[in-house]
Amino acid sequence: MAADQACIAFLKWCLPELGLRWPGYRKVRRLVGKRLNRRLVELGLDNLDAYRALLLREPGEWARLDVMCRIPISRFYRDRHIFDAIGGQVLPAAATAAETRGDAVLRCWSAGCACGEEPYTLALLWRFAVAADRPRLDFAVIATDSDEVMLRRAEAACYGRSSLKDLPPEWIARAFLRSGDLLCLLPEFRREVRFALQDIRRSMPDGPFDLILCRNLVFTYFDEAVQRHLLSRMVERLVPRGYLVLGAHEALPAEGTGLVAIRHGLPIYRRAVEDQGELVGR
Numbered sequence: 001m002a003a004d005q006a007c008i009a010f011l012k013w014c015l016p017e018l019g020l021r022w023p024g025y026r027k028v029r030r031l032v033g034k035r036l037n038r039r040l041v042e043l044g045l046d047n048l049d050a051y052r053a054l055l056l057r058e059p060g061e062w063a064r065l066d067v068m069c070r071i072p073i074s075r076f077y078r079d080r081h082i083f084d085a086i087g088g089q090v091l092p093a094a095a096t097a098a099e100t101r102g103d104a105v106l107r108c109w110s111a112g113c114a115c116g117e118e119p120y121t122l123a124l125l126w127r128f129a130v131a132a133d134r135p136r137l138d139f140a141v142i143a144t145d146s147d148e149v150m151l152r153r154a155e156a157a158c159y160g161r162s163s164l165k166d167l168p169p170e171w172i173a174r175a176f177l178r179s180g181d182l183l184c185l186l187p188e189f190r191r192e193v194r195f196a197l198q199d200i201r202r203s204m205p206d207g208p209f210d211l212i213l214c215r216n217l218v219f220t221y222f223d224e225a226v227q228r229h230l231l232s233r234m235v236e237r238l239v240p241r242g243y244l245v246l247g248a249h250e251a252l253p254a255e256g257t258g259l260v261a262i263r264h265g266l267p268i269y270r271r272a273v274e275d276q277g278e279l280v281g282r
Contacts, residue, residue: 116154
């Protein structure tokens with residue numbers, strides 16, 4: 001079986017071939033290592049050197065390796081300060097802009113949604129923090145992921161209590177129903193969210209969107225060339241002055257992106273528009 005150092009060496013070799021980057025995997029390498037060990041057993045291979053040789057012989061195995069490198073870690077209201085800002089500032093401002101444009105729906109996209117905790121958090125935020133002041137504005141979230149198993153779990157919308165630990169207790173009491181050891185989100189809080197099977201590297205929903213959440217995915221695991229390419233495509237899908245939200249420890253590529261941070265130290269950006277030759281984000 002693969003030891004930690006052997007796993008590190010293997011990942012440093014294979015990740016660039018997949019358009020991924022080692023620093024994003026440093027803290028989760030043992031999860032990938034467990035998957036690799038299971039694959040070695042399935043294939044009857046002794047070590048990662050033998051698996052590397054297999055990859056060079058059989059290019060089709062790279063797709064299986066790519067699946068093993070996906071990291072579906074999520075929970076409701078993850079990074080509380082970010083969701084506080086979304087509920088207190090971003091959604092109200094986006095709703096005002098949508099109403100000013102005459103739009104009937106505020107549209108959001110949750111990319112890499114895993115088991116659905118993030119898009120459902122958005123739906124709860126809208127319902128409990130914003131909707132009462134916007135009775136004429138509908139709300140819709142398209143949530144995408146490349147893992148069909150994760151999406152089936154998301155559509156079931158039942159979770160262990162640890163997944164909900166950051167949610168306000170009153171939200172849990174109002175929005176969830178106990179089913180055995182699980183807490184299941186009531187249908188009335190799920191209807192604004194639609195799930196779709198998509199690998200963000202190959203396809204994206206069309207948009208336009210008032211808000212895109214792309215957290216702990218592109219800007220953690222993908223290499224810079226892939227980041228730049230996908231970022232440009234995401235920005236194209238934002239309405240003017242629409243919002244892009246990253247993970248708490250993520251940052252945009254260094255060069256010009258057409259985005260402006262709404263607040264120092266907060267990974268929330270607004271699409272800039274040209275105003276008399278200047279880029280204006282607010």
